[in-house]
Amino acid sequence: MLRLGKILWMISLMLSSATLLSAQDDCKVNLSGRVLSEGEHEAIGFATLYFPELNAGTQTDERGFFNINLDCNSSYELIISQVEYEKRNTLITVNSTDIKQDFYLIPKENVLSAVSVHSHKREQVMLTNVENVLTTRELKKLKGKSLSESVSTLPGVNNIKTGPGINKPMIHGLFGSRIQVVNNEVSQMGQQWGIDHAPEIDPFVASRITVVKGASSVKYGPRAIGGALLLDPEPLLPDSALHGSLDLVGFTNGRGGIGSAMLSGSIFLNKEESINWRVQSSARKSGDQHTADYNLTNTGSEELNFSGAANYIKKDLQVDLFYSRFSTEIGILRGAHIGNVDNFFEALDRRPPFFTEAFSYEINNPKQQVVHQLLKAKVHLDRSSYGDFDFIYAYQQNARKEYDVRRGGRSEIAAVDLQLDSHIAKLQFHHDPIWNNLSGEIGLDYEYQNNKNVPGTGTTPLIPNYSSFQAGAFLNESWIENNWNLEAGLRYDIIALDVLKFDENKELINPTHQYNMFAGIIGGGYDFSKHLKYKSNLSWSQRAPSINELYSQGLHHSVAAIEEGDDQLLPETSLKWIHSFQFNWNEKLKLNIDAYASRINNYIYLEPEEPRLTIRGAFPVYQYRQTMASLYGTDIIGSYEFFHHFSLNSKASIIRGNDLSNNLPLIFMPADRWENSLNWRITDRLGFREIDFSLSGLKVFEQFRAPITETEAYERGTVPVPEGYFISNFSIDTSKEFGDTQLNVGFSIYNLMNVNYTDYLNRLRFYAAETGRNFELRINYIF
Numbered sequence: 001m002l003r004l005g006k007i008l009w010m011i012s013l014m015l016s017s018a019t020l021l022s023a024q025d026d027c028k029v030n031l032s033g034r035v036l037s038e039g040e041h042e043a044i045g046f047a048t049l050y051f052p053e054l055n056a057g058t059q060t061d062e063r064g065f066f067n068i069n070l071d072c073n074s075s076y077e078l079i080i081s082q083v084e085y086e087k088r089n090t091l092i093t094v095n096s097t098d099i100k101q102d103f104y105l106i107p108k109e110n111v112l113s114a115v116s117v118h119s120h121k122r123e124q125v126m127l128t129n130v131e132n133v134l135t136t137r138e139l140k141k142l143k144g145k146s147l148s149e150s151v152s153t154l155p156g157v158n159n160i161k162t163g164p165g166i167n168k169p170m171i172h173g174l175f176g177s178r179i180q181v182v183n184n185e186v187s188q189m190g191q192q193w194g195i196d197h198a199p200e201i202d203p204f205v206a207s208r209i210t211v212v213k214g215a216s217s218v219k220y221g222p223r224a225i226g227g228a229l230l231l232d233p234e235p236l237l238p239d240s241a242l243h244g245s246l247d248l249v250g251f252t253n254g255r256g257g258i259g260s261a262m263l264s265g266s267i268f269l270n271k272e273e274s275i276n277w278r279v280q281s282s283a284r285k286s287g288d289q290h291t292a293d294y295n296l297t298n299t300g301s302e303e304l305n306f307s308g309a310a311n312y313i314k315k316d317l318q319v320d321l322f323y324s325r326f327s328t329e330i331g332i333l334r335g336a337h338i339g340n341v342d343n344f345f346e347a348l349d350r351r352p353p354f355f356t357e358a359f360s361y362e363i364n365n366p367k368q369q370v371v372h373q374l375l376k377a378k379v380h381l382d383r384s385s386y387g388d389f390d391f392i393y394a395y396q397q398n399a400r401k402e403y404d405v406r407r408g409g410r411s412e413i414a415a416v417d418l419q420l421d422s423h424i425a426k427l428q429f430h431h432d433p434i435w436n437n438l439s440g441e442i443g444l445d446y447e448y449q450n451n452k453n454v455p456g457t458g459t460t461p462l463i464p465n466y467s468s469f470q471a472g473a474f475l476n477e478s479w480i481e482n483n484w485n486l487e488a489g490l491r492y493d494i495i496a497l498d499v500l501k502f503d504e505n506k507e508l509i510n511p512t513h514q515y516n517m518f519a520g521i522i523g524g525g526y527d528f529s530k531h532l533k534y535k536s537n538l539s540w541s542q543r544a545p546s547i548n549e550l551y552s553q554g555l556h557h558s559v560a561a562i563e564e565g566d567d568q569l570l571p572e573t574s575l576k577w578i579h580s581f582q583f584n585w586n587e588k589l590k591l592n593i594d595a596y597a598s599r600i601n602n603y604i605y606l607e608p609e610e611p612r613l614t615i616r617g618a619f620p621v622y623q624y625r626q627t628m629a630s631l632y633g634t635d636i637i638g639s640y641e642f643f644h645h646f647s648l649n650s651k652a653s654i655i656r657g658n659d660l661s662n663n664l665p666l667i668f669m670p671a672d673r674w675e676n677s678l679n680w681r682i683t684d685r686l687g688f689r690e691i692d693f694s695l696s697g698l699k700v701f702e703q704f705r706a707p708i709t710e711t712e713a714y715e716r717g718t719v720p721v722p723e724g725y726f727i728s729n730f731s732i733d734t735s736k737e738f739g740d741t742q743l744n745v746g747f748s749i750y751n752l753m754n755v756n757y758t759d760y761l762n763r764l765r766f767y768a769a770e771t772g773r774n775f776e777l778r779i780n781y782i783f
Contacts, residue, residue, distance in 0.1 A: 027072035030098040034064040035080060038104045046235060047082035047105070059237060063742055063782060072096045080105060128487045128523030128537040129214040130580045130594050132156075132637075139209070141694075141731055141746055143778050144249035144258045147181075147203050151211050151229060155651040156594065156635035158670040161762040162196035163333045164289045164771050165301045169199075170761070171213055172596060173631050173655050173669050174226030177546040181229045182220060184322055186376050186394040189422035189449065191463075193548040194556065195763060199229075200326045200372035200398065202305040204247065204260040204282045206231040213594065213635075214578045217519035217541035218474050218489035221445060225543040225574050236276040236311045236320070238266045246781045247282075253750075253774035254300070255359070256286030277310040287361040288331075292756040292772035294352035298331040300363045316382035324374045332366040336767045337405050337617055344611050344618040353767045365403045365411050373397045387431035396422040404555070405617075415555075416462050417454035422447065440477035445493075446470070451547070462554050462563075464501035466547055470494070472517075483527040487537070493517040495544050499551060515544040515571055533582045538575075545569040549604050549624045555614065561763070562612055562621045569626055573601045591638040596631075603629035605659075605667055620766075627661040631669075645681040650674075656705070665705040671724070671760055672701040692733040699726045703760040722765060725757035733778075746778040 035047045043064030050057035053076060058068045070076065074094050081087045085105035092099075132154045134142070142150045148167035152159035158170040171179055181188040181199050183206075191197045209231055216224035242265045249258040260282035267275040284303035289296045307324035335353025338344045347354060376394040383389070402416035428443040447470040453461040476489035497513040523537025552565040576598035583591040606622040633655035641647040652674045657666030677696035685691060702724040731748035754773040758765045 027096060028069045029072050029094050029096065030067065031070055031092065031094070031101070032065070032067045032098070033101045033103065035060045035066065035082070035103050035105060036064055037085070038106045044082050044085060044105060046237070047080060047085070050079045050081070051076045052079065053077065061239065061243065065740070070094050128485070128521075128525055128535050129212050129216065130535075130578055131213065132211045134209050139207075140744060140780065141733060141748065141778070143204075143247055143746075143780065144251070144776065145203065147199050147201055147206075147209070147229075147231075150203060151209060154211055155637050155653045155673075156213055156633070156655075157211055158653075158673075158761055160195060161759065161764070163336070163762070163764045163768075164296060164299050165286075165330045165332075166196050166198050168195060168197070169229060170670065171211065171227035171229075172598075172633065173657050173666070177223055177549075178226035178543060179229060180216065180220045180224035180227075181231070183231050183374065184233055184376060185378070185392060185426075186374065186396075186424060187220065187223070187447070189396045189420065189424070189447075190370075190372055190398045191400050191418060191420060193546045196368075196556070197400070200328075200370055201231065202282055202303075202307065202324065202326055204262075204305075205233050205280060205307050205324060207234040208232040213596070214537055215519075215521070215539040215541045215574060215576050215598075217517075217539070217543075218476055218491045218521050221470070221472055221491075222493055222495070222517045222519070222541070222543045225541045225572065233309065233322075234262075234264075234278070236264070236278055236309055238268065238274040238276060238313060239264075240266065240268070244783055246779075248779040249776065251286075251774055251776040253771055254286035254289045255361075256284065256301075258282065258284045273312070273314045275310065275312050277308075279306075279308045281306045285361070288359050289771050290359070291769040292751075292754045293769070294356055295359055296333055296768055296771070297353075297355055297357045297360075298334040298362075298364050298367070300361055301328065301330045302363065303328045318378075318380040318382075320376070320378040320380070322374070322376040322378075326372045327370070329363055329369045330367060331363040332368065333764055333768055334364070334366070334405075336764050337366055338619070340613060340618050344620075347767055351769070365405045367403050369401045369403075369414075371397075371399045385432075387429060390426070390428045390430075392424070392426040394422075394424040396420075396424070398422075410458065414454075414457055415459050417457050418451060418463060419454060420449060420451045422449045437481050438477060438479050440475070442475045443473070445472040445474075460554050461501075462552060462556060463547055464499050464551050464553075466497060466499045466551075468498070468547075469496045474519075476521075484524070485526075485535075486524045488522045489520065491517075491519040493519075497544075497547070497550075499547075501551060511567060513544075513550070515542075517542040517544060517571065531584055534580070536577070536579045538577045541574050541576075543572045543574070545571065545604060552624070555619060562614070562619050563606065564621070564623050566624050569604060569624065570602045572603055575599050588641050589638070590640075592636070594635040596633060598631050600629045600631070602626045603666075605629075607667070627659045629657065629666055630660055631655065631657045631666070645683070647679050649677045649679060651676075659707065664707040667707050668761070669703070669705065671703040674699045674701075688734045688736045690735050692731075694731045694733075695728070696730075697726060697728045700724055700759070706760070722758035722760050725755060725759075727755050727757070728752040741781065741783040744778075744780040744782070746776075746780075748776045748778075750774040750776065 035044045037044055045060060045064060047060045048057060049066055058066050060066045072094060076092045078090050078092050080103055082105060085107055088105055146167045148159050148169040151157050151169050156172055160168040160170050160175055168175060169179060177193050183201050188199055190200045212228040216228040220228050244263040247260040262280040264278035282305045287300045289299045305326050309322045311318055311320040334355040338347050374396050378392045381389045398420040400418045401414040404415040425446040428441055430441045433439040450467045452465050470493055472491060472493035474491035478485060478487040495515040495517060499511045501509060503509050519541040521537055521539040525535030527533045548565060549569055550565045550567045552563040556563045578596040581593045604624055604626055607625045609621040609623055611618050612621045636652040639647050639649045654672050655670060657669040659666050675696060675698040677694055680693045681690055683690045703721055706721045729750050730752055731746060733746040736743050751773045756769050758769050
């Protein structure tokens, strides 16, 4: 009996031990917290937390939060990484209770300005090209601004205007068909040739905006001869929670408002497969804007946009779908359309302009309506043994209508009605390093466009019907070792243009063009120390004349000017050398200096001629010409922190453009600019995580290098060159957390002193001044 009891006791002990071991095997502990930047304590979105021995990990969300389950009573090595921060290794010891811990990363010293939101597979910029990225803090303050207005806050980037409602980016003095806008990895195919044709993109779709200042033709094709503008949306990654955001913006100049909403989530098929989705929409309405002294009649605008994205992720395969629809209606300053030549010259000095009326939300003629649709499909295949493949197909449709002030009951009939259909296909292979240090990519591009004038306008088409075909191939390789990096790339494109138009005798003709375009780049960089870094590249690229430069014929309504093309224009050939120095001293002083020089053979520009009286009124006349041109300049951006969270930021840009053939300055070059701002941040006060104050002043000098062709084109008068001006801005931004949600509130005053001024880069500067003081309130709620 005693032996039986002992046996039963031993069996009970064994069962208890097995139960305890089983319970320990099932024991899980939750590790949660945030990944933040060292010093600034900025949230680092989409940082990777990886446990090597588990071959598993997680990513932070857009606010830096993470959450993962680990086994109890163990120790793990944790590697935290993010592309713009130094990698951190640490040891995590897990007991039997949940752990809440924050981790801090140090910014990489070669990144002066960065956004802490990144896509799963970020569009790679060539190593030696000079790029600038808006910081997260800056993007928060710029919500509600147009794409061009946002990027023009960076040195070397300017904002070309057609009145107060239409904005177009300029990089180092080049714009239009020389700047390639890449929206979600797809080249934007709108009517980008027009100076009044702003990029048809909803800025709320992008979470990261990168400006590439060097010639980028090797990677993005001939239209990137002057640089590129890259817009990356928020990445779609597996997440068990439902996330979203709401943005509201209100402003006094124009008495308008903007609203945007986004919602995203995931559907998990199993541990390795997920479908992730996001929907987003925005709307905008604004009435007449006003200068410091008078109303700008018919400058209201309306916008309604939508986008949807989804992807399927399984190990080394990712399939993405994206659709967006952008629609806008923009009024054109009524006083820019003049009845006769006498009134035209009177309008140069008349303030307020002709036809000035009281404030209104009505959008009358002249105006433009644009609808742009984009459908994109992408397949990403990762072969970790040697590299990865990307295939992208995209279809775009751009419908543009421009309405003129017309008589005889024809006001509802568009004077310009264009529809552009585009097909794009891209195949790229990114190979992993070979021979230890050599990595790069090879790609094939295909583009087909068909543009047609919708019948029934009753006018001679400004742009003829045409179709174009472009096929290109490129190779780019980079070598990195220790403090050195070297890079080289080559590209070849063939472009064919088939035009259908009526000649002067009203006979239908079919001119064709074919161009063979080459591009190449070679560059390198060297890190002298942790304080000083240098990089440089020399690029050679070509650009074929765009359709408007070849065949513009008549009144361009939005800019209130007659433009005439020349079908004998030759391709532009550019040689550009750019240098970049980055200096950093103890995180107190940061300085970035970019210097560049380029020479462009057969540079195409608009030369003004004597005004012309037509049945629609009197308008300036511009003729497309070619010349040998040189452009050189310097961009400077720096900051100095006087004490903790109190700093001075400074930005300056100087550019010189010369028409070498005619020994004149180049027309339409930006004036010198210098902007300074004082920034002060206080943290954990009044219940807010942080409060930001900023006071800035922008000095734009007079463009004393305006060419004779601009100031003396007219026999009866001169076009006034605007004087220099100084404007100041103020803003305050706060952030407050409520559990897992975050509220951001910002308030800004633009043109604080309500200065009356005119900018040389505004095509309607002849008729009216720039906008006056504007109060803006921004509310952003993230959950």
